[in-house]
Amino acid sequence: MHCFTLTTSDDQIAHLVLNRPQELNTMNATFWRELGEALAGLQCAGQARALVISSTGRHFSAGMALDVFGAGGVLMDDSSPEGRSAMGLLIQELQGTFTQLEALRIPVIAAIQGGCIGGAVDMVTACCLRYATADAFFCIQEINIGMVADVGTLQRLPKLIPEAVVKELAYTGRRLPAARALALGLVNEVFDTPEATLAGAMQAAREIAAKPPVAIWGTKQAIHYARDHATADALQHMGLLQSAIWSNTHVREAVSAMKEKRAGKFPALPPLQGFGEPAA
16 A cells, blocks of 8 residues: 555646555655655656645654564664664665655645654655644654654754754653744644645645746755855855856746736756666
8 A cells, every 4th residue: 555645736736645544644664665756756757846745634644653663674783783884774765765855856845734753753854844733743752762863853953943942852752732833933834724734835835836946946955055054155055056047038027927917937847867767
């Protein structure tokens, strides 16, 4: 059984829906494999202009499925240096899957209901925007099961909310409710129901999709670069980036569309083709 569905609408919005509500949308081995493949496909196709991730059931996701590391699952061999070094490579592979969200050429928006727990926090912190239901909560669950969160939460969350709050959550395993998450800036907006939350995420996606895709891509790159580099370096990067993607045609079309109160018409991002793929 697939762990999610992925569709792209006529208005060029991709929608990924976690669909294992009976299992609390936990992340099993199939999830990790399929998500990486799906994100790679979105990146290469260039068709979608925004990605919305939502879920089904009571909780957004309870994080990593316990059977991933149980009997018949991935062996976490801590009995030797060789086993522990292999464990490190496995962790890097999991990290890379969520880093794909950050590296996509399009913005990623999470619509979160109920619990966003453990690995799910790793996932949504790699997204650009987060909308949540009033009953949503975030929990760094890993400390409650005797381990350190290792797939991105401790690296990305301190860049989204104050470090002292991250430490509080990471040390205690407490739940961060939606209202406090909104006040801290982790969540963009809170809604009463999952339906309203998804509608809010989709509205943001539609507004993004109406802009020139290459300018959106450039904006995402600039923000992430500025986050991770000194201001002087980020300014230099911005000059090079702007000169690389600048289009007088896009600017004229955007201004004309505003004046004429119509949707702008902008070219899609081109498909990506690797050297190992045959020409279309």
